[in-house]
Amino acid sequence: MATTDEGRRNARFAIIGAGMSGILSAIKLCEAGFSDFTIYEKAERLGGTWRENTYPGIACDVPSHLYSYSFDPNPGWSHRFAPGSEIQAYFEDVARRYEVEPSIRFGEEVVRCEFVDGRWRLETSEGRRDEVDFVIAATGVLHHPNIPDIEGLDDFEGALFHSARWDHDVPLAGRRIGVIGTGSTAVQITGDVIDEVAALSLFQRTPQWIMPQENPPYTDEEKRAFREHPEELSQLRDDLSRLFAENFSNAVVDADSPQMKMIEDACRANLENNVKDPELREKLRPDYRAACKRLVVSPDFYDAIQKPNAELVTEPIERVEAAGIRTRDGRLHELDVLVLATGFRADQFMRPMQVIGRGGRKLDEIWADRPAAYLSVSIPDVPNFFMLNGPNGPVGNFSLIEVAELQLAYILQLVELHRAGACREISASEAALAEFDAQRTEAAKSTVWMTGCRSWYLDSRGIPAAWPWTFDRFRKEMAAPDLAAYELVE
Numbered sequence: 001m002a003t004t005d006e007g008r009r010n011a012r013f014a015i016i017g018a019g020m021s022g023i024l025s026a027i028k029l030c031e032a033g034f035s036d037f038t039i040y041e042k043a044e045r046l047g048g049t050w051r052e053n054t055y056p057g058i059a060c061d062v063p064s065h066l067y068s069y070s071f072d073p074n075p076g077w078s079h080r081f082a083p084g085s086e087i088q089a090y091f092e093d094v095a096r097r098y099e100v101e102p103s104i105r106f107g108e109e110v111v112r113c114e115f116v117d118g119r120w121r122l123e124t125s126e127g128r129r130d131e132v133d134f135v136i137a138a139t140g141v142l143h144h145p146n147i148p149d150i151e152g153l154d155d156f157e158g159a160l161f162h163s164a165r166w167d168h169d170v171p172l173a174g175r176r177i178g179v180i181g182t183g184s185t186a187v188q189i190t191g192d193v194i195d196e197v198a199a200l201s202l203f204q205r206t207p208q209w210i211m212p213q214e215n216p217p218y219t220d221e222e223k224r225a226f227r228e229h230p231e232e233l234s235q236l237r238d239d240l241s242r243l244f245a246e247n248f249s250n251a252v253v254d255a256d257s258p259q260m261k262m263i264e265d266a267c268r269a270n271l272e273n274n275v276k277d278p279e280l281r282e283k284l285r286p287d288y289r290a291a292c293k294r295l296v297v298s299p300d301f302y303d304a305i306q307k308p309n310a311e312l313v314t315e316p317i318e319r320v321e322a323a324g325i326r327t328r329d330g331r332l333h334e335l336d337v338l339v340l341a342t343g344f345r346a347d348q349f350m351r352p353m354q355v356i357g358r359g360g361r362k363l364d365e366i367w368a369d370r371p372a373a374y375l376s377v378s379i380p381d382v383p384n385f386f387m388l389n390g391p392n393g394p395v396g397n398f399s400l401i402e403v404a405e406l407q408l409a410y411i412l413q414l415v416e417l418h419r420a421g422a423c424r425e426i427s428a429s430e431a432a433l434a435e436f437d438a439q440r441t442e443a444a445k446s447t448v449w450m451t452g453c454r455s456w457y458l459d460s461r462g463i464p465a466a467w468p469w470t471f472d473r474f475r476k477e478m479a480a481p482d483l484a485a486y487e488l489v490e
């Protein structure tokens with residue numbers, strides 16, 4: 001292994017994925033003086049989530065000035081919650097300005113990573129091989145579309161697609177649209193297309209609490225002020241981060257907190273005051289607590305679902321047929337377009353990529369029960385391999401950019417030990433992971449996520465696969481690694 005003039009070890013990196021986290025990794029590795037890396041991206045374009053999700057109405061649901069890199073604020077966001085296309089453009093612009101693109105190998109999926117003789121051997125779908133000291137898996141969490149197991153899906157003769165694979169060649173104007181699902185995506189689609197389509201049927205299995213949230217545009221003066229006074233912009237980001245932590249992040253981890261009550265009151269008032277028809281109101285009323293499932297925020301969903309061309313279908317789906325959806329009451333809902341707004345397989349993470357760690361330990365075996373990682377970044381016996389937005393980290397209504405930035409700064413401190421010659425291999429110990437998991441499981445009991453709903457946060461045991469403590473605690477944990485939790489091998 002090469003060393004620098006100062007006797008410090010060099011290292012080569014593979015970053016897997018060129019979404020928000022992969023772009024961040026490239027920028028921060030360069031900043032830390034690591035220039036030997038390749039980013040592997042299986043698609044032909046960067047952006048991850050924001051490249052793939054182009055459905056009508058897609059927008060950030062945390063304020064955009066918080067959903068931006070801390071080192072590259074964007075004075076130009078058009079709205080408080082910017083549309084997806086602007087977010088995609090932002091990541092492309094950042095990648096161009098920081099000269100990330102030349103390091104990306106597009107169209108190359110990493111299919112296998114094996115740790116052999118202290119280094120990672122990678123294999124891509126194109127048959128390329130690479131050998132690196134460190135792997136950063138920036139492969140995303142909401143990435144693998146969840147296709148529901150509904151009888152007859154293939155029989156449908158209209159256009160059918162998952163919301164993350166929107167077919168823009170399919171016209172919507174004047175047509176009958178069916179949307180399956182009631183999460184953030186379905187709510188955004190409904191609000192956006194309702195005035196264009198002839199009819200919209202929203203197939204609801206579970207109603208959702210809706211947090212009312214206006215989405216005003218920024219005026220030209222405001223944008224100019226952000227541009228001319230970057231310190232104000234950075235203050236705004238800090239304020240948003242603090243407000244978000246105090247009022248939301250901390251609320252969900254303490255189901256009995258006053259902040260949680262405020263969220264519940266706001267959602268309940270939204271339903272009571274803005275849905276006129278009592279029958280529809282009851283159909284839209286969840287029987288679980290607000291924020292138990294990922295909280296849906298929307299300025300216009302209740303307006304949209306009350307329009308004459310909208311129908312909320314609560315009768316369970318029996319099957320899909322050539323002409324539409326047959327519900328259990330025998331009714332056929334005739335449709336031209338059927339959208340599966342059915343979310344993602346959030347427990348997949350970097351799989352189906354094969355990862356084989358020290359001593360031939362396979363990730364599929366390590367994760368046979370469920371995905372786990374110490375503090376969400378490191379897996380025992382999978383040395384020099386770190387994840388961004390990995391299992392059991394903060395998910396939900398956080399800014400995942402903030403999360404990834406904190407995780408990466410932490411990971412770079414571990415990498416630094418290698419550079420300084422303190423170790424060649426570093427990974428969390430089994431004991432540290434076991435203790436973390438036990439504490440996490442215990443703490444989850446007082447979160448709102450465990451107050452009696454079904455959600456994608458919950459693992460096969462019904463335990464939320466999410467950070468169950470405050471965001472401040474996450475910040476503190478990420479500030480500096482506790483090396484007692486790590487196995488260092490020279």
Ligand SMILES: Cc1cc2nc3c(=O)[nH]c(=O)nc-3n(C[C@H](O)[C@H](O)[C@H](O)COP(=O)(O)OP(=O)(O)OC[C@H]3O[C@@H](n4cnc5c(N)ncnc54)[C@H](O)[C@@H]3O)c2cc1C
Binds near residue numbers: 017049062111139
């Ligand atoms: C509809 C939607 C709305 C969202 N809204 C918000 C929001 O408002 N706020 C928020 O904080 N978060 C939101 N998220 C979460 C969002 O996923 C993250 O904010 C962020 O974009 C994740 O970035 P990432 O780089 O970690 O992962 P991704 O954006 O998923 O990117 C992962 C990349 O890795 C590539 N890849 C995966 N596996 C491989 C492989 N084996 N080889 C090569 N390449 C690979 C993928 O092609 C992809 O480009 C939303 C997600 C969705 C789906």
